[in-house]
Amino acid sequence: MRTTLTERLAELAVAVSLWGFRILVVFVVVAGTILTIRTGKYSGEQWIDFVVFGIARGSIYALIALGYTMVYGILRMINFAHGDVFMAGAFSGYFLTAALSRSGFLDRYPIWTLLGAILIGMGVATGIAIILERVAYRPLRKAPRLVPLISAIGASFFLEYSFRGFFGPGIYAYPPVTILQGEWTLLGIGILRMQVLVAVAAFIMMAILYTIVMRTKIGKAMRAVSENKDVSALMGIDVDRIIVATFMIGAAMAGAAGVLYALMFRQVNFFMGFVPGIKAFTAAVLGGIGNIPGAMLGGITLGIFESIGPALFLDGLGITRPYQLQDAIAFIMLVMVLLFRPSGLLGERLAVKKA
Amino acid sequence: MNNQLRLTFGRAARIGLIGGLVALFLCLVGIVGVFNKRSLIEGIISLGQFSILLSALGVGYIAAKSASDQMQKGVLWPFLAGILSGFLTGAVVAIFVMIGYRINIRTVFITASPVLYDLLTFGRGPAGIWLLPGVGAFLGALSALTYKTPPWIQRPLVRGLTAVILSGLFAGLVRPLLIVWGGWPEALGRFLFGSTGVTPAGALTTFVVISGIVAVWSARGKAMRERVRQWPPAGQAALRWTFFGLAFILALALPLFSGAFLAQVIVLISINILMGLGLNITLGFAGLLDLGFVAFFAMGAYTVGLLTSYGEYGLAHLSFWAVVPIAIFVAFMIGAFLGLPVLRIRGDYLAIATLGFGEIVRLLAGSDFLGLWLGGPQGVIGIQKPCIGWLGPYLGVGIPRVCNGLELGGPKEIYYLAVISAILVAFVATRLRDSRLGRAWMAIREDEDVAESLGVNLIQTKLLAYMLGASFAGLGGAIFGTLVGSIFASSMQLLVSINVVCLIIVGGMGSIPGVVVGAIALIGLPEAFREFAEYRLLFYGAALIGMMLAKPGGLFPSAIVQRELHVAEEMEEPSDASISVASANLE
Numbered sequence: 001m002r003t004t005l006t007e008r009l010a011e012l013a014v015a016v017s018l019w020g021f022r023i024l025v026v027f028v029v030v031a032g033t034i035l036t037i038r039t040g041k042y043s044g045e046q047w048i049d050f051v052v053f054g055i056a057r058g059s060i061y062a063l064i065a066l067g068y069t070m071v072y073g074i075l076r077m078i079n080f081a082h083g084d085v086f087m088a089g090a091f092s093g094y095f096l097t098a099a100l101s102r103s104g105f106l107d108r109y110p111i112w113t114l115l116g117a118i119l120i121g122m123g124v125a126t127g128i129a130i131i132l133e134r135v136a137y138r139p140l141r142k143a144p145r146l147v148p149l150i151s152a153i154g155a156s157f158f159l160e161y162s163f164r165g166f167f168g169p170g171i172y173a174y175p176p177v178t179i180l181q182g183e184w185t186l187l188g189i190g191i192l193r194m195q196v197l198v199a200v201a202a203f204i205m206m207a208i209l210y211t212i213v214m215r216t217k218i219g220k221a222m223r224a225v226s227e228n229k230d231v232s233a234l235m236g237i238d239v240d241r242i243i244v245a246t247f248m249i250g251a252a253m254a255g256a257a258g259v260l261y262a263l264m265f266r267q268v269n270f271f272m273g274f275v276p277g278i279k280a281f282t283a284a285v286l287g288g289i290g291n292i293p294g295a296m297l298g299g300i301t302l303g304i305f306e307s308i309g310p311a312l313f314l315d316g317l318g319i320t321r322p323y324q325l326q327d328a329i330a331f332i333m334l335v336m337v338l339l340f341r342p343s344g345l346l347g348e349r350l351a352v353k354k355a
Numbered sequence: 356m357n358n359q360l361r362l363t364f365g366r367a368a369r370i371g372l373i374g375g376l377v378a379l380f381l382c383l384v385g386i387v388g389v390f391n392k393r394s395l396i397e398g399i400i401s402l403g404q405f406s407i408l409l410s411a412l413g414v415g416y417i418a419a420k421s422a423s424d425q426m427q428k429g430v431l432w433p434f435l436a437g438i439l440s441g442f443l444t445g446a447v448v449a450i451f452v453m454i455g456y457r458i459n460i461r462t463v464f465i466t467a468s469p470v471l472y473d474l475l476t477f478g479r480g481p482a483g484i485w486l487l488p489g490v491g492a493f494l495g496a497l498s499a500l501t502y503k504t505p506p507w508i509q510r511p512l513v514r515g516l517t518a519v520i521l522s523g524l525f526a527g528l529v530r531p532l533l534i535v536w537g538g539w540p541e542a543l544g545r546f547l548f549g550s551t552g553v554t555p556a557g558a559l560t561t562f563v564v565i566s567g568i569v570a571v572w573s574a575r576g577k578a579m580r581e582r583v584r585q586w587p588p589a590g591q592a593a594l595r596w597t598f599f600g601l602a603f604i605l606a607l608a609l610p611l612f613s614g615a616f617l618a619q620v621i622v623l624i625s626i627n628i629l630m631g632l633g634l635n636i637t638l639g640f641a642g643l644l645d646l647g648f649v650a651f652f653a654m655g656a657y658t659v660g661l662l663t664s665y666g667e668y669g670l671a672h673l674s675f676w677a678v679v680p681i682a683i684f685v686a687f688m689i690g691a692f693l694g695l696p697v698l699r700i701r702g703d704y705l706a707i708a709t710l711g712f713g714e715i716v717r718l719l720a721g722s723d724f725l726g727l728w729l730g731g732p733q734g735v736i737g738i739q740k741p742c743i744g745w746l747g748p749y750l751g752v753g754i755p756r757v758c759n760g761l762e763l764g765g766p767k768e769i770y771y772l773a774v775i776s777a778i779l780v781a782f783v784a785t786r787l788r789d790s791r792l793g794r795a796w797m798a799i800r801e802d803e804d805v806a807e808s809l810g811v812n813l814i815q816t817k818l819l820a821y822m823l824g825a826s827f828a829g830l831g832g833a834i835f836g837t838l839v840g841s842i843f844a845s846s847m848q849l850l851v852s853i854n855v856v857c858l859i860i861v862g863g864m865g866s867i868p869g870v871v872v873g874a875i876a877l878i879g880l881p882e883a884f885r886e887f888a889e890y891r892l893l894f895y896g897a898a899l900i901g902m903m904l905a906k907p908g909g910l911f912p913s914a915i916v917q918r919e920l921h922v923a924e925e926m927e928e929p930s931d932a933s934i935s936v937a938s939a940n941l942e
Contacts, residue, residue, distance in 0.1 A: 004812075006812065006815060007812050007814075007815070010812065010814040010815045010818070011814065013691075013695055014695050014696070014698075014699070014814060017692070017695035017696050018695075018696050021696055077703075078703050078706075078707065095463050099462075135900070136900050136903075136904075139904055140903060140904070143903075145702055145703055146642075146644055146702065146703065146706075147903050148903070149644070149703045149706060150644075150856070150860060150899055150903055151899060151900050151903040151904070153646075153853065153856070153899060154895070154896045154897070154898070154899025154900040154901075154903070155896065155900055156896070157853065157892045157893070157895055157896030157899070158893060158896030158897055158900065159896070160892070160896075161890065161892045161893035161896065162380070162384055162893060164889075164893075165383070165384030165385045165386070165466065165889075165890065165893065166383055166384060166385075166463075166464050166465070166466070167463070167464070167465060168465045274849075278707075278710070278711075278714075281707065285704075285707075319724045321722070321723045321724070322724075324718070324721070324722040324723060324724070325718060325719070325722055325724065327714065327718055328714075328715050328718040328719065328722075331711040331712075331714050331715045331718070332711075332715060334707065334708070334711045335696075335697070335708050335711045335712060335715075338700050338704050338707065338708045338711075339696055339697070339699070339700065339708070342700070342704065
């Protein structure tokens with residue numbers, strides 16, 4: 001194949017920049033790690049705390065990521081408003097808990113309150129997702145791919161600022177749940193109860209979801225639709241219904257994640273969905289988008305990296321207040337995955353289908 | 356027949372209920388309450404009440420339209436459908452108010468206050484609840500009737516009302532302008548506008564005058580336009596140039612009588628036009644959605660800040676004019692630096708990756724790590740204003756350099772800088788669009804693989820689109836920096852990028868006049884209604900969804916898209932083809 005000089009130069013520039021990026025990241029990771037460990041600023045217990053916190057937060061990302069991954073698997077569309085569905089779940093859980101906390105129900109039956117909050121969070125999130133799909137996505141299903149993405153960005157802002165209008169721009173403090181405070185000691189290491197509970201709840205939800213997708217009839221239909229919409233329609237599957245069901249299940253997971261997130265960080269705000277939404281998308285891509293176990297793996301990986309990253313990679317390099325760059329670590333992971341392994345850790349399907 | 360009736364009324368009922376939910380949404384989200392502070396016609400109706408009434412009017416219109424589509428002829432059924440839907444809209448709101456008076460839902464919805472209920476019951480308290488469905492039914496009937504009237508009555512009526520509404524909305528802006536002049540404009544201003552809206556007499560006058568003009572124009576206008584079209588081409592061109600010339604002179608003279616506020620609004624619009632034209636190259640021409648556009652804006656702003664500032668973080672203390680080319684060049688190179696790795700990614704993944712880059716830039720700029728050089732959260736302050744003339748020497752931290760000559764100190768002076776840059780950049784963008792490069796971009800937008808096989812070098816062409824777009828944004832950032840005089844990392848939010856994407860989408864992708872229209876509509880209008888500012892992004896979101904659903908080509912679709920739409924119609928593939936062409940196969 002003949003190529004002109006400018007073409008070769010352009011290719012060379014791309015290669016140089018990609019390698020430069022790789023080398024920079026590897027340098028920061030390796031040098032940072034070595035220097036941090038040599039200074040020995042953090043004790044072993046602190047590292048374990050970081051990892052546990054990372055798993056707890058990562059499992060929330062994983063729950064949200066499931067919605068991205070399932071919708072992408074079926075519609076090949078990034079549901080940009082998914083983070084705001086998560087926020088809606090957090091808000092509804094908050095209002096229920098706050099009301100029950102005022103009436104004293106929370107102190108008497110904390111477990112029922114938590115369950116109720118998670119259920120109402122799931123319910124409201126599901127409702128919003130149904131409306132969203134009907135109004136903003138369904139009419140655009142045949143349009144080029146950027147059109148539904150822009151509509152989704154619009155939906156995201158619409159939801160955020162509707163909630164701001166409904167509930168005001170302030171931050172609501174989640175009422176304290178006493179049974180979740182304190183620590184459990186495991187093998188001589190103290191672990192916060194809250195983090196254990198969040199991780200366990202998230203794993204239970206993921207297990208339920210996995211069973212639904214793998215074992216039930218509707219799950220089978222979902223997998224069929226994600227393989228090929230037209231053929232599934234010929235096999236007698238109501239594709240519209242399956243798409244709505246996918247949105248509902250994804251939103252239910254996000255709603256539950258919202259309540260868990262609010263329990264863990266004890267605050268609710270109209271803008272809280274944006275950053276976790278982007279990170280969950282990163283998790284979905286990291287694990288291989290369209291791949292359900294991948295989303296779980298990606299979420300946990302991202303959570304751990306984000307949690308230990310500032311201390312492990314950046315502190316050793318002498319960067320002041322590395323925690324300010326915690327989000328930047330997640331975004332850099334996002335860009336790196338998109339650049340170097342768009343099929344993710346577990347996914348091979350994407351590369352074949354020309355994402 | 357019976358079945359058809361049921362269908363008609365079932366649909367009307369559904370439209371009415373949806374309208375009621377929309378009205379309820381407007382109440383709860385707080386728009387009604389906020390708008391209530393402004394009156395449309397003084398002492399008669401507030402803007403908040405009007406927004407509720409508008410939903411009843413709209414519902415009646417849609418119901419009448421759907422009913423007459425169903426039933427072919429007759430006024431009766433559409434009329435009844437209008438009444439039904441309007442009634443239901445009112446009823447939904449009435450039920451809400453009834454619940455609100457009994458139960459305190461304010462612990463959840465902060466806007467559900469007694470003030471809102473009083474407003475909705477027209478100040479009569481719980482006894483006025485029954486008014487709502489009644490008024491709704493009346494308005495629904497009214498707009499159903501309007502729908503059925505012949506166009507020569509309908510058009511002047513609707514246009515006249517629209518004019519009254521618009522002058523009510525803009526009263527606060529126009530009135531001071533007129534009053535400043537004194538003499539007859541002041542008298543006119545005081546006659547037409549009150550301090551919060553139109554006066555009743557002014558409303559009546561506006562309505563009569565505008566509907567009269569519209570009535571005459573719709574009878575004569577066609578003949579006049581026809582006559583102009585029969586002029587020789589030279590004459591037509593002369594007419595067009597006279598028009599442009601008048602507009603240009605008006606633009607030059609505007610700050611002299613507009614006051615600093617309007618000048619500042621126009622500067623903001625111009626900055627957004629600059630960024631919009633930049634993103635228009637990447638998104639509109641080449642079809643690459645960049646959600647991290649703010650990064651280049653930040654590069655321009657920080658370059659100007661660091662190189663001209665007389666504050667703590669100033670590096671070189673140069674003059675603004677020397678730094679502008681550097682800022683553009685820095686943005687251009689950063690465009691290459693970010694573009695080279697990212698451009699391999701396709702379609703919607705590119706959007707997310709660029710979003711990631713934009714956020715990384717903001718986080719880095721605001722962190723304490725780079726704070727030693729960029730000021731961190733405190734930002735870079737004390738940016739030198741542009742000076743036409745000779746600039747005095749740098750004396751020390753915190754002392755601005757003296758300008759011997761004309762200093763472009765305030766928004767009124769920077770206005771010229773911004774508007775002239777916008778015009779220049781629009782010219783460059785037009786030339787780029789019509790160049791060989793521009794055609795290559797559009798080829799890539801339509802189909803990457805085909806473009807490559809036709810000999811377009813993908814990497815080089817995409818990269819140029821990215822870099823040129825970035826340099827326009829850098830210029831915008833430079834002007835922003837000098838306008839505000841200080842830069843903070845917190846002003847480099849994702850919202851800036853979303854803003855620019857919105858204005859391109861609303862204006863029409865790939866269309867240069869569309870960018871101008873979009874910037875005026877999305878930046879100018881919210882600035883004109885300050886109380887509106889809180890809901891700006893709510894409207895942006897709704898506008899993005901609405902545009903994608905109804906008009907993916909935008910308000911002002913570019914000539915090529917329009918031509919392609921036309922061809923598509925001739926080929927009789929209206930629905931699918933128009934969507935895919937208008938949004939231009941952005942994959």
